[in-house]
Each structure stands twice: as structure tokens, then as C-alpha cells.
Amino acid sequence: MKALEKKKIQENPNLLIWGEYLDIKTKDRGIQPLVPSFSQKRLLEINESLYRDGKPRRFIASKSRQVYISTITEAVMFADTSQKEGRNTLIIADSEQGSDYLYQMSRLFYLQLKDKYPHLTPHLGKMNSDGLSFDEINSNIYISTARNLQAGRKMSLQNVHLSEFAFFEHPQELMKGLMQSVPYTRDSLVVVETTSNGKGGYYYNEVMKAKDHRTDWVLYFVAWFECPDYTLPITPKIREFIEKTLTEEEKSLIHIYTVTFEQLWWRRWCIINNCSGMNKCTESGLYLPNEEDKNAMNTLHQEYPAYVEQSFIASGACRFETSVLDEWQNAAPKLKGKDETFIPGINYITGYFTITKDGFIDFIEQTDGPWKLFEYPELGIDYCTGGDVSEGIEVEEGTGDFDYSTIVILRRDTLEQVAEYRAYIEPDLLAYEWFVSLHYFNTPMAGVEANKDGQTTLKFLREVYGYNNIYVRDVIEEERQHRKTKKLGWLTSGGRLKGTRYTMINDMAQFIRNKEGIFRSQDLIGECFTFVKKPDGKIEHNVGCHDDLVFAAGIAIQMHLLTPKTEAWTKRKRLKISYKKARNA
Secondary structure, three states: OOHHHHHHHOOOOOOOOOOOOOOOEEEOOOOEEEEOOOHHHHHHHHHHHHHOOOOEEEEEEEOOOOOOOOHHHHHHHHHEEEEEEEOOOEEEEOHHHHHHHHHHHHHHHHHHHHHOOOOHOOOOOEEEEOOEEEEOOEEEEEEEEEOOOOOOOOOOOOEEEEEOOHHHOOOHHHHHHHHHHOOOOOOEEEEEEEEEOOHHHHHHHHHHHHHHOOOOOEEEOOOOHHHHOOOOOOHHHHHHHHHHHOOHHHHHHHHHHHHHHHHHHHHHHHHHOOOOOOOOOOOOOOOEOOOOOOHHHHHHHHHHOOOOOOOOOOOEOOOOOOOHHHHHHOOOOOOOOOOOOOOOOEEEEEEEEEEEEOOOEEEEEEEOOOOEEOOOEEEEEEEEEEEEEEEEEEOOOOOOOEOOOOEEEEEEOOEEEEEEEEEEOOHHHHHHHHHHHHHHOOOOEEEEEEEEEEHHHHHHHHHOOOOOEEEEEEEEHHOOEEEEEEEEEEEOOOOOOOOOHHHHHHHHHHHHHHOOEEEOOOHHHHHHEEEEEEOOEEEEEEOOOOOHHHHHHHHHHHHHHHOOOOHHHHHOOOOOOOOOOOOOO
């Protein structure tokens, strides 16, 4: 019987978990068998489903506090490594304390399994803070920290667990080397799990891409109300009090997620006791948190989110109105699925522009194309566009993450975003991308940033492609007795309290605050969240975050404010082009 049991578990190591063979240390009951919770079972089931389908398993697990995703991940990887030959597992945490915690978990799995089920336990080669080695089956569990950027580079790895990933100092640099060590087969499992740590940056961007199905990573989110511990008993008096004092956010939680009053009561307790919130109710035993306390609510949303976007709180004071950005983010279109119809406002398509043999400009749908199209152009509609030309600068020194060249296009009647370009591209090649998009969207004025490499884009756009509808700015030339002259392009200049940069940011802040239009792109909205006022007074992107789309959108808004109406455009010099007007695709 023992031999048959061992054979079955070797064929499917997860039976160690489903059969409750593994033990864990609980908060209040000592050592107990690991009995998977609802959220842990769900992760196990998705993992097994991907394996059956022959797909490599890649998870980004964004979670609330204490929902034990790290526990179930450790259990899956220990089971696999302890039961199969030639398996290498790497566990990396954000700190030495975190690494030791995960090591102690694996250590306990082994010691308890050996004590209770010795026939299922492999021979131990070594067991120390660096990990566990099972010498007879040539399988290993390695423990490291995020400070070791070379971790796993020289190994062949089947399992990788990255714990509290959002707190890694250089996550992108670590991942570049690490993921090359993991074969892209169904036998490989990578789990990135963490609570969130601010909007923007590498982890935030990867979560948004996974949420939008732009990568093969599976986003696994666990809301606070999915944890059975987050509830408190209530009396009839408390229930009546909650009913009379329900806030708008609490009503939404009930309506959308069917959260119970017992869960809401725990949430109120948590805001006051765990998040340093203020209690507006003076009667003993009754909780009514002040939800206007942004610090307390930000702490709650980051540590105990109801949906994945809510967990990302911008570090520093966001320059733009976050409540509006939240609204836009929640309503942002999703990437169109293969069998779906393109419906503006619901989904978007990616691809590239092309000039057909008969001179028309068409949009060709292609997965991971540099352009996002949120709606097709309409004849008779005016558009405005702005762009930020890449200078090849790293957003954070040493990360290898460089700034993008970007274009944002808005329709002027509603100021809704209709298109976006974001890619690494040479400035002369960007001019072509801009040229075809301008004709696709009814030849609006091009707001090309004139700073540095933008001069090359301007030159090619006008001299090579013959596009003359380009923004022209007034310049005072001191050496010519302060005479005014005109130069091509939008020049972003000045600092905190002067110059075009100051004006552009303020106008964009008003645009967002008053909801004068709407941004459709998750990438653009994400950059807005991380455009903050620093302690030294500077208003710029957070460290490690991008602002390329922010500036492209800001220039597009300026083009709307500065561009004359269509009637005036008819008096302009006829454009030197041979292409026909873009057709409505």
C-alpha cells in the first residue's frame, strides 16, 4: 500500500497538498495540516488546469494581506521538488527576514513529512539557510534575496517563487537574467506574489499587461473579502447602525461583491485599528471611519484591496486628480479578443498603419503592434495630437529601462482619446509613423516636441514627407533686438513655476479634474498616477516610472487649446502630399 501511495504522489505531487500530508505553523493553533482555503484551492486548480493543457505556468499573484498565497506556492514547489527527480526550485524574497521565513516553511514541510510519512520523504543531502538538497533524486530548493541580481542565472530552474516582488529594488534587472534560466515548458512554474507598493514601475506595468491579456502571465488576484478571517460578529444593534451609516464605497462593495455586514464591520474596525483611521462615532463599541482621511483609506486599499487597481497607491502626492483617474481606469477598454467585435469604449485593437496601393491609409490589426486604436476616425471630426520623442534616457539608472517615443491623439469634439503610439524607435522612423497617423485622422496640427531628438522628427515630417500642418511657436530672439520669429515644434521649457512645462501640466491637471475629456489607455492613466509632487517641490514621474505618454497627452491638449477651428484650416497652404485622405476603415 505504501509503495502504491508513493507512486501516485510521485506522478502527481500535488496530492501531498490535497491529501493534507503537509503541515504548517498557524498563528494560534501551533502546527496543523495545510488545508487549502478557497483562494488557495482556486490557485491550485488553475495551476493544474494549465499543466493539463500543456502550458507553461506563469502567475502574477496580487493579493491582500494574510491570504497565504506564499504558503500554497511553497507547498506546491516543495511537493514537486521532493517527489520528482532533477528538479531545481529557487525561492527569492525581498529581504533576509522574508527569505528565512520561507526557508523555515520548507524546512517544516520536510521535518513533519519525515516524521509522519517517512516512506514519502526523499533522502536529505543538506538543509541550511541556503536551502534543501535531496541528493538521491538530485533535486534542490535554493533560497536567496532580491539583492542578489545574479540569482539563478547559471542554473536550469523548473520552479521559481518571487515573494513580495513589488518591494524588490531592481525587479526588471533581476527578471531579465532569471527568466532565461526557466524553460518555457509545462513542467515549469513561476509565481510572482506580493502586496502592492505604489502605482507605476515594473511590477505595476506587468500586472496591467497581464490583466489586459497582453502577456502569457496569468493575473491571480485575491480580494480582502475572499479571506475567511476578515469578518467580525455583529449584534442587531450593530447591524442597524451599519444600515443607517452605509457609505458609498460600502454600498458598492455590497452591490458588486455581495460583501456581508460582518465583513463590512471588520473593514470598519480595520480602518480605525490597522490603518490609523479616525472614528467619527463617539459611542463605545461602534465604528464609523472617516473615509475622507486619504492616508487611512490609501493604507486600506493598498493592504486590503477589493480589486487589483485599488491596491496601487501612488507614492508622493499625485499631481492629477486620482478619483478621476480611478474612474477612467475602471472604465478603460480591454484588448479585443480573437473572436470579439471591435466596439469603441468597450475594447481596443493593436496594430500598425499602412499605405495601400491606391493611396489609402489603413490600420492593420496585429497582436502587440505599437499602435493602440480606441476608435476609427470619422469624416468631419477634428483631432489633436501630441508626441514625445525619446532621448534614449534610462528612467532609473542601471535598469536598462529607457524612455519611449509616444504619440497621443484625441478627438476635439469630446476630447476622448482615440489612439496611442508607444515604442522604442529612431526619431526619423517616428516621423513616418506620425505622418500616416495624421492622414488617417483628418490631417490635424502635429504637436511635435522640439526638444533635442524632436528636431530630427520635425525635419523628416516636413522635408521628407511634406507635412506642413505642424505647430509653430513664437520665439523672442535677444540678439535681434527682441524681435519675434517663428520656429517649428512645441518646446517644453521652464521649471516649477514658469515656462511651457508649467502651463502644460496645469492645463492637463484641469483637463483631468474637470473631466473635460477622457483617457482610454491603461498605460497613459498609469503614468498619470505616478506623476507626482516630490518632497523637494519637483513635479515629475516617480523613480523607475515613465512619463512619455503624459507629455504626449499634455502636448495634444495644448494643440486643442492653440489650434484654430476647421474653418481657419481651409485657408492654410495646401499640403504637399500625393496621398488621398484617410478613409473610415
